[in-house]
Amino acid sequence: MAVSSRGHFSSRLGFILAAAGSAVGLGNIWGFPTQAASNGGALFLIIYLLMVFLLAYPMLVAELTVGRYGQSNPIRSLKSVWPNGKAGAIAVGVAGMVVVSLILSFYAIVAGWLVGSFAGSGLELVGASDAVSWLTGFSTPRNLILMVVFMLMTMYVVQSGVTDGIEKWSSRLMPILFVLFVLLIGYIFTQPGAMEGLKMYLVPDFDHFSAEVVVSAMGQAFFSLSLGVCAMMVYGSYLNKEANLPKTAAQVACVDTGVAFIAGLLILPAMFVAKHNGVEIFSDSGELLSSDTLVFQVLPAMFHSMGTIGELISVLFFAVMLIAALTSSISMLEVPVAVAIEELNQSRKLAVSWIGAIIMVISGIIVFNFGDLFGLVIKLTTVYAQPIIGLFITLIAGWVWHRNQVLKELKQGYPEIEQGLFWKIWPTYVRVVCPILMVMVFFFS
Ligand code: TRP
Numbered sequence: 001m002a003v004s005s006r007g008h009f010s011s012r013l014g015f016i017l018a019a020a021g022s023a024v025g026l027g028n029i030w031g032f033p034t035q036a037a038s039n040g041g042a043l044f045l046i047i048y049l050l051m052v053f054l055l056a057y058p059m060l061v062a063e064l065t066v067g068r069y070g071q072s073n074p075i076r077s078l079k080s081v082w083p084n085g086k087a088g089a090i091a092v093g094v095a096g097m098v099v100v101s102l103i104l105s106f107y108a109i110v111a112g113w114l115v116g117s118f119a120g121s122g123l124e125l126v127g128a129s130d131a132v133s134w135l136t137g138f139s140t141p142r143n144l145i146l147m148v149v150f151m152l153m154t155m156y157v158v159q160s161g162v163t164d165g166i167e168k169w170s171s172r173l174m175p176i177l178f179v180l181f182v183l184l185i186g187y188i189f190t191q192p193g194a195m196e197g198l199k200m201y202l203v204p205d206f207d208h209f210s211a212e213v214v215v216s217a218m219g220q221a222f223f224s225l226s227l228g229v230c231a232m233m234v235y236g237s238y239l240n241k242e243a244n245l246p247k248t249a250a251q252v253a254c255v256d257t258g259v260a261f262i263a264g265l266l267i268l269p270a271m272f273v274a275k276h277n278g279v280e281i282f283s284d285s286g287e288l289l290s291s292d293t294l295v296f297q298v299l300p301a302m303f304h305s306m307g308t309i310g311e312l313i314s315v316l317f318f319a320v321m322l323i324a325a326l327t328s329s330i331s332m333l334e335v336p337v338a339v340a341i342e343e344l345n346q347s348r349k350l351a352v353s354w355i356g357a358i359i360m361v362i363s364g365i366i367v368f369n370f371g372d373l374f375g376l377v378i379k380l381t382t383v384y385a386q387p388i389i390g391l392f393i394t395l396i397a398g399w400v401w402h403r404n405q406v407l408k409e410l411k412q413g414y415p416e417i418e419q420g421l422f423w424k425i426w427p428t429y430v431r432v433v434c435p436i437l438m439v440m441v442f443f444f445s
Pocket of ligand 1: 023025027028223227231328331
């Protein structure tokens with residue numbers, strides 16, 4: 001297939017918004033604040049920041065660079081940097097593609113709940129309470145239907161292509177997300193109890209320090225930057241040769257971390273506002289009661305206790321969550337779709353239809369066996385598969401790919417790279433430090 005027929009990002013800002021859109025998701029707005037609340041507030045924040053810049057950022061550069069060099073789907077890009085290891089490159093590419101599809105199959109279920117809560121808080125305003133309880137109550141039909149609705153939205157964006165779908169929608173939605181966020185925080189800060197949450201978030205509690213906290217922060221950083229399953233590699237392959245990769249990756253990492261930080265400014269104060277309003281959130285020993293119900297029960301209960309304005313705020317809040325989820329899910333679906341388009345010579349529409357259908361079936365199987373499968377799939381994909389594949393990608397970029405070729409690729413868009421600090425540190429860093437840090441994740445978890 002000719003290179004010119006591939007999609008591409010039309011501008012650097014478009015790429016940054018799309019890649020940041022992939023990175024900013026439920027991991028930032030839900031995962032990060034919940035983990036911070038249960039792991040010593042600012043203590044977790046500090047460790048997380050270290051993990052992002054010491055581990056995730058260098059790996060993000062590695063994934064983007066492999067992708068842009070290959071200008072192709074992950075399987076072909078990996079083959080191009082590892083010409084003698086075709087079987088290995090195929091194995092890593094296929095594994096990434098399968099795992100990211102499984103991640104999407106649970107992500108779509110959670111995102112479906114967001115669709116329900118979003119529509120539910122809208123309907124609450126007009127008093128349609130039967131519909132609201134169906135949309136927000138846990139049931140198999142509701143989980144299934146809302147998951148399908150969210151998958152159809154994801155498929156719609158991806159089938160429109162890289163420029164007209166992914167880039168266009170990310171560039172539209174991400175600014176809306178930022179504005180809504182600021183509005184929400186402005187409101188929450190005026191509520192009684194908010195300052196207590198702010199204090200918990202910004203004053204570190206060192207008693208919570210443990211190896212486990214470090215491991216959780218590492219996993220969180222990894223998930224948040226969409227690493228280890230070739231999603232960033234695919235986005236990198238749509239990037240032109242004028243982009244300065246270390247700088248672009250730094251911008252994406254900063255936006256992602258910034259949004260996680262801001263989400264903490266919203267969620268932790270909101271938790272204490274909820275507490276102030278009589279919603280139970282901490283056990284007697286001071287532990288967060290149930291982190292997984294935070295977003296779908298504690299916060300809605302708080303919104304509810306605020307009356308009509310609360311319902312409005314609730315609509316905004318779930319709009320933010322839904323936008324974040326959608327710009328992430330499109331980056332997941334794009335991985336298998338890019339492979340099918342190029343390896344099977346299919347049209348984008350055809351590829352999106354059958355791959356989307358398969359993912360909906362897998363997702364449906366999880367919905368019908370929720371108790372057994374939901375947690376299991378999350379654990380297998382994010383705790384094990386994602387870091388393991390990430391480790392292989394790092395090893396390929398660090399040890400297999402010829403250093404001169406890496407330099408040549410990075411020099412495009414950053415001609416003076418050899419004079420800078422980045423090139424003095426990064427190559428050795430990706431070879432040695434990243435793999436060691438990652439092996440530690442497994443060792444401790
Ligand atoms: N990073 C996103 C979040 O924080 C989720 C995500 C998007 C992702 N693409 C991914 C996670 C690929 C793992 C792999 O929610």
